[in-house]
Amino acid sequence: MLVLLPALVHSFYLPGVAPRDYKKGEPVPVLVNALTAKDSLLPYDYYHPGFSFCTPDKEISQHESLGSILFGDRLYNSPIELPALENQTCKVICRKSIQDTSVDFLMKRIDEEYLVNWVVDGLPAAQLYKDESTSEVFYYPGMPLGLVEGEQTLLHNHYVIHVHYHKKDADKIRVVGVIVNPASLDNPKDAEPKCDIAGSSPVILKTSTQTEVTYTYTLVWNEDPISWGTRWDHYLHVYDPQIHWFSIVNAIVIILILASMVTMILLRALHKDISRYNTLGDEDGAQDDFGWKMVHADVFRAPAYRMILCVLLGTGAQLICMLGVTLAFAVLGFLSPSSRGSLGTMALVFYILFSVVSGYVSSVMYKTYGGENRKQNVLLTAVLVPGIVFGILIALNFILIAKESSSAVPFGTFLALIGLWFLVSIPLCIAGSYFGFRHPGFEPPCKTNQIPRQIPPQDYLWVWKSFNASAASGFYMFVYSIVFLAGKLDLKDAASVVIYLTWSLVMSIMLAIFTGTVGHLASLYFVRTIYKSIKID
Numbered sequence: 001m002l003v004l005l006p007a008l009v010h011s012f013y014l015p016g017v018a019p020r021d022y023k024k025g026e027p028v029p030v031l032v033n034a035l036t037a038k039d040s041l042l043p044y045d046y047y048h049p050g051f052s053f054c055t056p057d058k059e060i061s062q063h064e065s066l067g068s069i070l071f072g073d074r075l076y077n078s079p080i081e082l083p084a085l086e087n088q089t090c091k092v093i094c095r096k097s098i099q100d101t102s103v104d105f106l107m108k109r110i111d112e113e114y115l116v117n118w119v120v121d122g123l124p125a126a127q128l129y130k131d132e133s134t135s136e137v138f139y140y141p142g143m144p145l146g147l148v149e150g151e152q153t154l155l156h157n158h159y160v161i162h163v164h165y166h167k168k169d170a171d172k173i174r175v176v177g178v179i180v181n182p183a184s185l186d187n188p189k190d191a192e193p194k195c196d197i198a199g200s201s202p203v204i205l206k207t208s209t210q211t212e213v214t215y216t217y218t219l220v221w222n223e224d225p226i227s228w229g230t231r232w233d234h235y236l237h238v239y240d241p242q243i244h245w246f247s248i249v250n251a252i253v254i255i256l257i258l259a260s261m262v263t264m265i266l267l268r269a270l271h272k273d274i275s276r277y278n279t280l281g282d283e284d285g286a287q288d289d290f291g292w293k294m295v296h297a298d299v300f301r302a303p304a305y306r307m308i309l310c311v312l313l314g315t316g317a318q319l320i321c322m323l324g325v326t327l328a329f330a331v332l333g334f335l336s337p338s339s340r341g342s343l344g345t346m347a348l349v350f351y352i353l354f355s356v357v358s359g360y361v362s363s364v365m366y367k368t369y370g371g372e373n374r375k376q377n378v379l380l381t382a383v384l385v386p387g388i389v390f391g392i393l394i395a396l397n398f399i400l401i402a403k404e405s406s407s408a409v410p411f412g413t414f415l416a417l418i419g420l421w422f423l424v425s426i427p428l429c430i431a432g433s434y435f436g437f438r439h440p441g442f443e444p445p446c447k448t449n450q451i452p453r454q455i456p457p458q459d460y461l462w463v464w465k466s467f468n469a470s471a472a473s474g475f476y477m478f479v480y481s482i483v484f485l486a487g488k489l490d491l492k493d494a495a496s497v498v499i500y501l502t503w504s505l506v507m508s509i510m511l512a513i514f515t516g517t518v519g520h521l522a523s524l525y526f527v528r529t530i531y532k533s534i535k536i537d
């Protein structure tokens, strides 16, 4: 799939990301998104009063997909419009007098290296960067809000906008790249602004001082040979792709070698055991009680806490289906970055749709392990894991609201999520478990004794062990995310650290459920297969 499918990627586009042609003079609107910073997980709304950006006559929130909203996009219109193919010099956007409290807010955000995010014709306004190792030039979205130079804090109030376009025909163009270089220019309040970048002094912010600022821009249209279909290539820069491939191949080879070694050893031992059991059994029935055959009457005994186990297995199956299908769609090119938030939306939609799988698997496994409390099983499968994640989302929302961050999930989105959960996910789960309970469950290949025997636990308590051992990779991921936080990340405030750790925990739990399910189902298959192949009287 991986090898064949990239060829398909360029052959079609989803609705909404189709190319848009502009005639000469037709305005290309600039949309504005939340301000972000590398070292903070608290984005801010563009029209947060503290920033004092120029506002349009009416702020109109742009319609975005669920995934885009959940992942923090907050798009609005802006007063800036770029007439196609018309170079402009030193256009005034607006004049602002920034209040003293807002100046303090701005200075803090500039110190934290916040970036301004614009979206022009679906493309993020970017800056040019150079990869030192390959000296390849690439686009990186966002432009600095300001600059700290020694003791001074400069505010960027002038934008040099380079729009790269592709000529479609005589009078039609398509936007294929947007580069914005911000500058700090102190234009005198009453005079005509000059935008002389080399000659004028910068706008210096001073703590608690009202400041007069003129926001200006210069627009340059540059023809570019790259076509509309490949316009995202500059943005999708990967540092050192060879190292990535090397690590991936490395990991796969090591896993294959180790797995085949374990398989060989197991197969040899099992073949010997199975042939001995089956020949000994013919000659002398009394002598066959050694090795793993001894526990045949206990090995399929229902585990403790089978309810929780089955609920986790159902959720794990749901996650496996969701990830598999989302990955397939991503490989097919449906989730291109040009449709903002499509990855999040798809993952959420598939998670909800595959509730039917969670209900089914959970009830089949519950029946296999002899459980009888069906209602509780359905209910827990439908609400346990989504409920925990939802609770965490609400708790984090309080932090985000207190910090005035724009990534707080809006009330309407919460209602939409609750609606999807109760009106789609839970009914699907109930439907799945209705069919699951009609399934006879997996008959164990040998009968289980009524009375448990005294057996050393490393023989036969394999059910939870098979789940936990595989789920340990989730624990590993959580520990690694802490190591990553300490070593690589430089989060400036406590709220960002809390948000980072909470989401890392959620992701690690999801991974643990995922791998635990794979581990348990594989072990169940294995144990059933070996006990099926021996004769038991």
Ligand SMILES: *[C@@H]1O[C@H](CO)[C@@H](O)[C@H](O)[C@H]1NC(C)=O
Residues within 6 Å of the ligand: 085, 086, 087, 220, 221, 222
């Ligand atoms: C705009 O300015 C750039 C740089 O000076 C120039 O290369 C380009 O041809 C101009 N475009 C138009 C449409 O005038």
